[in-house]
Amino acid sequence: MRIGVCVKQVPDTDSQLRIADSGRWIDDSDLNWVISSCDLCALEEALLLAEAEVSRGEERPELVVFSLGPARVEEALRKALALGADRAVHLADEALQGGDALADGRALASAVAGERCDLVLTGAQSDDLGQAATPAVIAEILGCPYAWLVMAVELNRRRRSLRVVRELEGGMNEVLRLELPAVLAIQAGINRPRFASLRGTLQARKKPLRVEDRAGLGVDAGLVGAAGAGIETESVTLPPAGAGGVVIEGASAEAAAEELVAHLQREAVL
Amino acid sequence: MWLVEAAGGGPGTQEVRTCGQALGGNCRGALLEEERLGPYAPGLYAEALRALIAPEDGEAPAVPIVVLLPHTYQSAEYAPRLAVRLGAAYIASVSGATIDDGGSLRFRRSILQAKLQAEVRPKTRTVVATVQIGAFGGAESAGPPDHVVEVGRPADIDEHRERETLGREAAGAGGVDLASAERIVTAGRGVGGPDEVSVAADLAAALDAELGASRPVVDNGWLPREHQVGSSGHIVTPNLYVALGVSGSIQHLMGMSGSRIIVAINKDPEAPIFSVAHYGIVADLHEVAPALTRLLEARRSG
Ligand SMILES: Cc1cc2nc3c(=O)[nH]c(=O)nc-3n(C[C@H](O)[C@H](O)[C@H](O)COP(=O)(O)OP(=O)(O)OC[C@H]3O[C@@H](n4cnc5c(N)ncnc54)[C@H](O)[C@@H]3O)c2cc1C
Ligand SMILES: Nc1ncnc2c1ncn2[C@@H]1O[C@H](COP(=O)(O)O)[C@@H](O)[C@H]1O
Numbered sequence: 001m002r003i004g005v006c007v008k009q010v011p012d013t014d015s016q017l018r019i020a021d022s023g024r025w026i027d028d029s030d031l032n033w034v035i036s037s038c039d040l041c042a043l044e045e046a047l048l049l050a051e052a053e054v055s056r057g058e059e060r061p062e063l064v065v066f067s068l069g070p071a072r073v074e075e076a077l078r079k080a081l082a083l084g085a086d087r088a089v090h091l092a093d094e095a096l097q098g099g100d101a102l103a104d105g106r107a108l109a110s111a112v113a114g115e116r117c118d119l120v121l122t123g124a125q126s127d128d129l130g131q132a133a134t135p136a137v138i139a140e141i142l143g144c145p146y147a148w149l150v151m152a153v154e155l156n157r158r159r160r161s162l163r164v165v166r167e168l169e170g171g172m173n174e175v176l177r178l179e180l181p182a183v184l185a186i187q188a189g190i191n192r193p194r195f196a197s198l199r200g201t202l203q204a205r206k207k208p209l210r211v212e213d214r215a216g217l218g219v220d221a222g223l224v225g226a227a228g229a230g231i232e233t234e235s236v237t238l239p240p241a242g243a244g245g246v247v248i249e250g251a252s253a254e255a256a257a258e259e260l261v262a263h264l265q266r267e268a269v270l
Numbered sequence: 271m272w273l274v275e276a277a278g279g280g281p282g283t284q285e286v287r288t289c290g291q292a293l294g295g296n297c298r299g300a301l302l303e304e305e306r307l308g309p310y311a312p313g314l315y316a317e318a319l320r321a322l323i324a325p326e327d328g329e330a331p332a333v334p335i336v337v338l339l340p341h342t343y344q345s346a347e348y349a350p351r352l353a354v355r356l357g358a359a360y361i362a363s364v365s366g367a368t369i370d371d372g373g374s375l376r377f378r379r380s381i382l383q384a385k386l387q388a389e390v391r392p393k394t395r396t397v398v399a400t401v402q403i404g405a406f407g408g409a410e411s412a413g414p415p416d417h418v419v420e421v422g423r424p425a426d427i428d429e430h431r432e433r434e435t436l437g438r439e440a441a442g443a444g445g446v447d448l449a450s451a452e453r454i455v456t457a458g459r460g461v462g463g464p465d466e467v468s469v470a471a472d473l474a475a476a477l478d479a480e481l482g483a484s485r486p487v488v489d490n491g492w493l494p495r496e497h498q499v500g501s502s503g504h505i506v507t508p509n510l511y512v513a514l515g516v517s518g519s520i521q522h523l524m525g526m527s528g529s530r531i532i533v534a535i536n537k538d539p540e541a542p543i544f545s546v547a548h549y550g551i552v553a554d555l556h557e558v559a560p561a562l563t564r565l566l567e568a569r570r571s572g
Contacts, residue, residue, distance in 0.1 A: 136350035145432035189489035230359025253561035
């Protein structure tokens with residue numbers, strides 16, 4: 001059995017972002033890059049599923065991580081290997097870059113199909129583009145069952161099925177049964193991702209990492225990368241300022257507290 | 271241009287209507303009803319809408335079509351699959367839409383955790399977009415669509431029902447009465463860690479307020495799930511809502527933007543929470559929140 005995990009490398013959420021001179025994206029020259037937060041949960045869930053199989057006396061599923069992105073992405077894949085994945089596939093080709101959920105989903109679906117994964121785990125939503133769509137595209141192209149916002153996974157290997165808890169609005173969940181192969185988009189909070197050990201980090205250097213290009217994936221150039229994207233970003237701007245509340249800035253903590261309390265008294269909320 | 275609005279009176283219907291009106295066009299409201307379609311599954315609903323919009327499978331529709339759905343946990347799950355089936359561009363959680371004289375469409379959406387927003391242009395004639403709930407400017411009463419079409423049941427229905435729903439359950443235990451609280455102090459990820467949640471708890475005590483949490487605070491185990499405010503937690507409307515180290519993501523705002531007075535303390539002057547705050551303090555919460563607590567306690571005993 002093989003579990004694929006898709007991880008995306010994104011700017012650290014605490015990064016100070018600057019809009020690029022082109023006005024179409026952010027200046028990505030000196031950012032701190034990390035694995036998108038839900039994707040770490042997806043990887044953790046794959047590790048937990050593998051460990052649960054082992055503790056049941058079953059053969060450990062193989063864990064393969066996939067990432068589409070430029071050369072820097074290798075670092076994210078090595079991190080995933082350090083955390084316990086067995087192999088990595090890097091979709092690094094220039095022709096694959098600059099896509100949207102449709103283009104990236106097609107490329108990732110080909111890679112996942114090529115590795116014949118029984119189960120694919122992704123994050124629910126990337127921390128940069130936040131489309132919440134790439135895993136749905138992967139499922140659609142593979143023609144397999146899909147669930148978004150997954151909060152618990154139980155694998156029944158004999159029956160080749162999954163019992164999945166999916167989050168709904170307003171503090172409710174639904175329980176689903178899906179058959180393998182399937183794609184599950186994992187929601188933050190399903191688990192607490194582990195940290196890499198020194199031993200894991202050393203081992204990761206020797207684990208196999210395959211670089212894949214468009215031709216190897218067997219997808220048309222017009223369907224992936226910027227050419228295959230259904231949308232084009234024309235500009236990136238700061239969100240408009242709000243309705244203009246009262247802003248207290250530059251005062252000492254005590255002065256700020258006094259000022260706020262005066263306002264709240266006037267508003268009759270104290 | 272045809273506009274198909276696939277929202278049936280549930281959450282987001284109003285936003286979908288407002289977005290649809292911004293785009294004009296010949297509008298059809300598509301009603302997806304469980305009684306007709308059977309229990310929801312993503313492949314099934316995607317197929318039902320596909321059959322309505324492009325009856326000839328595999329052929330692009332003859333006129334430009336924009337399909338709008340609310341960005342709910344249900345329609346955002348299957349909308350990308352519909353886009354693939356229609357050969358359409360997919361644009362997730364839009365908060366604005368315009369059409370120019372030449373008929374070119376532009377959509378606005380938040381990126382990078384709402385720190386920035388992007389204007390995107392679809393490259394295809396058919397477009398599927400989900401509309402962000404609570405974000406579409408002035409979602410006041412918009413009239414009904416021109417026609418309402420009932421979405422039919424696909425012929426080979428079982429082929430598309432790719433999963434089975436076994437039941438529903440509550441996500442977390444109750445116990446915290448946030449929905450009826452008069453005052454709430456919420457700890458965001460900016461409080462820094464499990465041991466620092468006490469800054470929020472102390473302020474809550476001084477204000478006689480309930481303690482709320484943003485999702486990462488709960489996901490990281492700093493506070494139990496029942497404290498969570500937002501689209502996947504409690505929707506609250508207190509008299510006073512104090513957000514400490516909360517950035518103001520749309521999912522959080524959906525849970526608290528109806529509060530009467532919103533106070534935000536955040537060190538980042540560009541944090542989106544300031545756009546809904548009536549009073550904002552740009553500062554380190556670890557300095558201001560304890561100062562506030564001390565002041566309130568002194569007033570109480572004094
Ligand atoms: C389907 C879905 C459902 C979701 N549901 C919810 C939900 O119900 N509720 C919810 O809250 N989120 C929800 N989220 C998550 C949401 O998208 C955000 O990730 C989350 O709200 C961010 O929480 P935060 O503001 O606490 O953290 P961050 O976005 O990390 O913000 C932390 C803030 O703290 C500030 N800060 C840091 N240190 C200090 C300091 N010393 N002093 C002052 N300020 C400081 C920073 O400037 C920053 O603005 C959901 C996401 C998805 C995809
Ligand atoms: N370039 C990528 N490489 C690997 N996985 C990706 C990539 N883009 C998106 N994904 C996966 O799809 C999820 C949802 O991304 P998105 O559709 O952009 O919100 C992410 O959390 C990842 O698991």
